[in-house]
Amino acid sequence: MTYPRVASFKTADAFRRHLRACGAALDLDDTLDPAVLAQAIEVGGVRVGNRFCILPMEGWDGTLAGEPSELTRRRWRHFGISGAKLIWGGEAVAVRQDGRANPNQLLLTQATAPSIARLREDLVSAHRERYGADADADLYVGLQLTHSGRYARPSAAGRPAPLAAYRHPFLDRRFPEGVRTLGDDELDRLVDRFVDAAALAWDAGFAFVDVKQCHGYLGHELLSARDRPGRYGGSLENRTLFLRSVIAGIRAKVPRLAVVVRLSVFDVVPFRKHSDGTGVPETTAAGYRHAFGLLDLSRTCDMDAALQEPIAVLRMLEGLGVRWICTTAGSPYYNPHVQRPALFPPSDGYTSPEDPLVGVARHIDATARLKRAVPSLVFVGSAYSYLQEWLPHVAQHTVRRGLTDVVGLGRMVLAYPEFPDDVLAGRPLQRKKICRTFSDCTTGPRLGLVSGCYPLDDFYTTHADGEKLRALKTR
Ligand SMILES: Cc1cc2nc3c(=O)[nH]c(=O)nc-3n(C[C@H](O)[C@H](O)[C@H](O)COP(=O)(O)O)c2cc1C
Ligand code: SF4
Known part of the structure; x- marks a missing residue:
């Protein structure tokens, strides 16, 4: 399966025609006006200087003890010079050794906290050096806290050591050495660990923590734990107990630290590689009970139906005083084409079964619907990198039309750290640096x-x- 390269569309009209032809319900602005994305946004006393956000991107380059390496610091300095004014967590930082997704993931403990504080300072200093001594006044920097759950690989050998929320009829098969399910008491203790880590993040100078609820990691898996017995499974009330307990604990212990949530707002069934290399669903969506916000891609893609529970969770978060939400979807492990649309699959992935632009449009559509449903929240959208040359035009359109508040950038800034700055300054894009996925x-x-x-x-x-x-x- 091949798809036309985004770079081949030389005019906005040609790109728009292709979007229609491939079924990507997406539009873009014909001309760029940097003022749109350069607008500050102010919410609850927090001022973020423009509409670009750097999305968290997990590193595999920390020390075995969980501290940043020179490579980690380089990445964070790049985030600082990017020009984006919202730094959504930098990267996923494990709150406990058994929750690391790889042996080199950052780990936040009393011992590693000083080095993670310096990492934040590196980012802020890089921002100040490039944009002026007081440029950090409207820079909002937080840390993403996580437990990798089913996708934990903490040992130096990097072997899977899954700690799941529940037994999964399809995903368990991917772990031939077995999957252990965490008990309720263990989850209680983990809540405390998240709260302790949040306090360390506050002491380290972070303005907020993201209690990660996405991509199949533990927080996200708990949201679909319908068949789990006990206090953390079954009803939506129970499935959100972990998240609510972490937030309540943080509020009690570190009242001035803001809490934000990155949420996989829809999900699809697990995909696997077919013999022709293309991704195929491993099961049908009918009767599938293991997704939070299940979207049936084989049918009419009823996004409103898929978003019902996510909307309930967002209203719950609103009630708990959470104001900033970062929307994402699916998982890089079991449906990567949904989570991060790409032309070339990763080594353990598959060729996208749809034009990746359809996936981008799906993220933007979901965010727009959620923003309409819960307008008091501030939304940061994801999965824009595949838009490449047309990213600024689509980003401007989504912000101008109120489809999102802020545009998140992931892979694009790994490839091209100054991308937001170039767009905001109205400079032409440096084409050789554009992420080609x-x-x-x-x-x-x-x-x-x-x-x-x-x-x-x-x-x-x-x-x-x-x-x-x-x-x-x-x-
Ligand atoms: C190398 C890599 C690491 C990532 N690590 C994280 C992470 O730690 N936490 C997270 O929430 N998302 C993570 N993501 C997902 C990105 O934040 C983002 O959602 C995704 O790349 C889609 O956005 P994009 O199209 O701008 O790349 C990662 C993505 C990549 C490519
Ligand atoms: S171009 Fe670079 S940043 Fe983009 S997907 Fe490839 S490796 Fe990642």
Whole structure:
């Protein structure tokens, strides 16, 4: 299955025609006016200087003890010079050793907190050096807290050590050595660990923490734990107990720390690679009970039906005083084409069964519907990187039309850190730096190599792991 390259569309009209032809319900502005994305946004006494956000991107380059390395600091300095004024967590930081998604993921403990505080300072200093001494007055920087649950691989050998929310009829098969389900008492203790980590984040200077609820990790898996017995499973009330308890604990212990939530707002059934290399669903959506916000891609894609429970959760969060929401969807493990639309799949992925633009449009549509349903919340959208040359035009359109409040950038800033600054300054894009969704930033770490943009960032192209990646891909 092949799809036309985004770079081949030379005019807004040509791109628009393709969007219609491939079924991506998406529009864009014909001309750019940097003032639209340069508008500040002020909510509850927090001022964020423009409409670009750097999305969290997990590193595979911390020390075994969970501290940042020079590579981690380089990435965070790049976030600082990007020009984006909202830094949604930097990257997923595990709150406990058994919750690390890889042996080199950052880990927040009393011992590592000083180095993670310095990481934030590196980002802020880089921002000040580039944009002026008081440029951080409207820079909002938080930390994403996580437990990787089913996708934990904490040991130095990097072997899976899944700690699931419940037994899953399809995903369990991917772990031949077995899956352990966390008990209610263990979840109670984990709530305390999240709260302690939030206090450490506050002491380290972060203005907010994101209690991660996405991508199949523990917080997200609990939201679909319909068949789990006990206090954390069954009704939506029970399935949100973990999230609510963490928020209540943080409020009690660190009242001035803001809490935000990154949520997979819809999900689809697990996909696997077909013999022709394309992704196919592993089961049908009918009767599937293991998704939060289940969207049936094989039918009419009833987004409103899929978003019913997510809307209930957002209203609940609104009641708990959460104001900032980052929308994402699915999981990079069991439906990567939904979570991060790409032309080239990662090594453990599959060729996208749809034009990746359809996936981008789905994210934007979901965010717009949620924003209409819960207008008091501030929304940050995701999955824009595949838009490439047309990203600024679509981003401007979504903000101008109120389809989102802020535009999140993931892969694009790994490849092209100054992307937001160039757009905000009205400069032409540096085409050689545009992320082409080669997925090497996912493939590298999946093969045990450090995270980075191997194809476009010379630092990684010439890095020893760049050599290894090329050799592994050739094999
Ligand atoms: C290498 C890599 C690491 C990621 N790590 C995280 C993470 O730690 N936390 C998270 O919420 N999302 C993570 N994501 C997902 C991104 O935040 C984002 O949702 C996704 O890349 C889609 O946005 P984009 O199209 O701008 O790349 C990661 C993505 C990539 C490519
Ligand atoms: S490796 Fe670079 S070009 Fe490829 S998806 Fe990642 S950031 Fe984009």
